[in-house]
Amino acid sequence: MSGNGMGGEGASSTRPPLLTGVNYASWKGKMEAYVSQIHDRAWTAIEDGYTPPMMTPTGGGEEVLKPKAQWTPQEFEASKWNNKAMHAILCAMDDNQYKLIQTTRIAKEVWDILETAHEGTDVVKDSKLQVLQTQFETIRMEDDECFNDFQVKLMDIVNQSHQLGDPYSDRRIKQKIMRSLPERFESKVTALEENSDYLRMKPSEVIGRLLAYESRKGPTTTPPKEQKSLALKSVKVEKDEEDSDEEIALMAKKFKQFVRFEKRGFGSKGKFVKKKAHFKKVEQAQEKDHKKGVQCYECSGFGHIAPECANLKKKKGRAMAVT
Numbered sequence: 001m002s003g004n005g006m007g008g009e010g011a012s013s014t015r016p017p018l019l020t021g022v023n024y025a026s027w028k029g030k031m032e033a034y035v036s037q038i039h040d041r042a043w044t045a046i047e048d049g050y051t052p053p054m055m056t057p058t059g060g061g062e063e064v065l066k067p068k069a070q071w072t073p074q075e076f077e078a079s080k081w082n083n084k085a086m087h088a089i090l091c092a093m094d095d096n097q098y099k100l101i102q103t104t105r106i107a108k109e110v111w112d113i114l115e116t117a118h119e120g121t122d123v124v125k126d127s128k129l130q131v132l133q134t135q136f137e138t139i140r141m142e143d144d145e146c147f148n149d150f151q152v153k154l155m156d157i158v159n160q161s162h163q164l165g166d167p168y169s170d171r172r173i174k175q176k177i178m179r180s181l182p183e184r185f186e187s188k189v190t191a192l193e194e195n196s197d198y199l200r201m202k203p204s205e206v207i208g209r210l211l212a213y214e215s216r217k218g219p220t221t222t223p224p225k226e227q228k229s230l231a232l233k234s235v236k237v238e239k240d241e242e243d244s245d246e247e248i249a250l251m252a253k254k255f256k257q258f259v260r261f262e263k264r265g266f267g268s269k270g271k272f273v274k275k276k277a278h279f280k281k282v283e284q285a286q287e288k289d290h291k292k293g294v295q296c297y298e299c300s301g302f303g304h305i306a307p308e309c310a311n312l313k314k315k316k317g318r319a320m321a322v323t
Helices: 024-038 040-048 073-090 095-101 107-119 122-138 147-163 170-178 183-193 203-217 225-265 269-292 310-322
Strands: none
Touching: 024 040, 024 073, 024 107, 024 147, 040 073, 040 107, 073 107, 095 107, 107 122, 122 147, 147 170, 147 203, 170 183, 170 203, 183 203
């Protein structure tokens, strides 16, 4: 226990949870409920503030605190509720938080100091809300995650946004839950959405039904991402090995076919020479047959062309003799 008597846990039915500096968002909501159950006027002292009774000195001048001996019953009553609210707050913080407000005696001022310290100014609040909004939009339940872990994270975002003045509607929270679940919840999501009471359900009821559904189904059998990745790699390696075996077998088959073809058609040098001579004779015969249909423009005969004509050669011989 610390020197000021406020370093322990705030964990009894007459004491709210302890503010440690990292749990302000949840502490703020619980503290409002705690102070209100003391009395509505205690919470009013925090909301509307409290001003101690003042008086003007007899000789004039600035106002000064009014001596308690001169207080009216109404002034005592107002002071009482401020003191009760102040006491409740002081009993709900650790020593480090107390250092922020130790010189203050007005409950509203204490509340405002803590709010600014943990939530920041309006600019800081807007920045925090933008971060929370992004988290709300992007959060999804993982395949290997249990639903309870997911809903705790989601509702923490929702509660922080609410404390910063930007609450989400029940409809939007339900819609977010239903659209963020993995495929194994598909049948339950469909059943819930088709339920005639779905529109009237609170997010807590939807969460309760999904928790019960997962409990009946048992823990997820979906392997973690690391295992799924290793499994996929293993399948790929096996597939690559199968493809390599098939390629080797195909190459061996083609080689055998090539060897058989060599033996049948081109297995010896003699056979190759004979086939080559045969092809040459065929080409010569085809050329001869082609020339049978050719007509000479010198003698009008068939079977040769003008440069090969005997008459033309004789004419050229005579011409050379004359010259």
